[in-house]
Amino acid sequence: MPSNPEAAVTEALQYFEDLTPGRTFEGGREVMDAERIKAFAREFDPQPFHTDEEAAKESFFGELVASGWHTAAVTMRLMVQAMPIAGGSIGAGIDEFRWPRPVPAGEVLSVRMTILEARPMRSKPGQGLVRTRVETLNRAGEAVQSMVCTTVVPMRGGGI
């Protein structure tokens, strides 16, 4: 449920012209199941605080927490769902990528996106670069991940 009634929840493909600075998008709901946390970590981030409840108790975090890369991957799906971009989301880069709070098993994540800047690409007519602050929120509405994504977005009729 969007906490901000002005935030868009849309299934419409978004073009450069739609992504005006200040506009926000919110949505998604992903339960971070303990078994999935451990399976992701066994494949990609095999550290005890991500793979084993007992070992996690002795760790920095004191409990099983999701790999930051698992949170990042889940965030990508929530982004694609909440702000579908025409031609697909082509990431040009990410800055200020932070994980300010851990994600324990059972947490429920959603995403909030705020358009920061949108400018046409001089080198590629018909396309623009859009900078978006993407925050991944826990049930309490606190950010567990934050990043600024720069994305290539086609203009209407511009193609990509």
Add this chain to the structure above:
Amino acid sequence: MPSNPEAAVTEALQYFEDLTPGRTFEGGREVMDAERIKAFAREFDPQPFHTDEEAAKESFFGELVASGWHTAAVTMRLMVQAMPIAGGSIGAGIDEFRWPRPVPAGEVLSVRMTILEARPMRSKPGQGLVRTRVETLNRAGEAVQSMVCTTVVPMRGGGI
């Protein structure tokens, strides 16, 4: 196989004192299998150029390519293997995260890490912050992903 004979390949746990600026670590080998690319994308980044060979031909990329988040997750495992940090790799943040080249199915990835800066944390005695440039390389030795990671690392006997 490290391209730089000076690069460390180690299974020894690394402490703050070991991670001196200029030191490099290399290693890893991950084949980016088409089926795993598509399965990861179906779960986390369901866009046609990541989930379907035929649709990918019509896309920006012209062929099936891995989600950047899949490359990022694989990179994490290669990092844990090539530069195991005592107490676990606690990410404080990432900057300058870029995907300069796509990762097509069948590509083989490895990782190269270069210590940029290491400084003690004033607020937490016994721990330091280490900034590392992490490059994910394809078979040609070209970077497909690059980022600067800031990590909390314990000093010897410092605990975390």
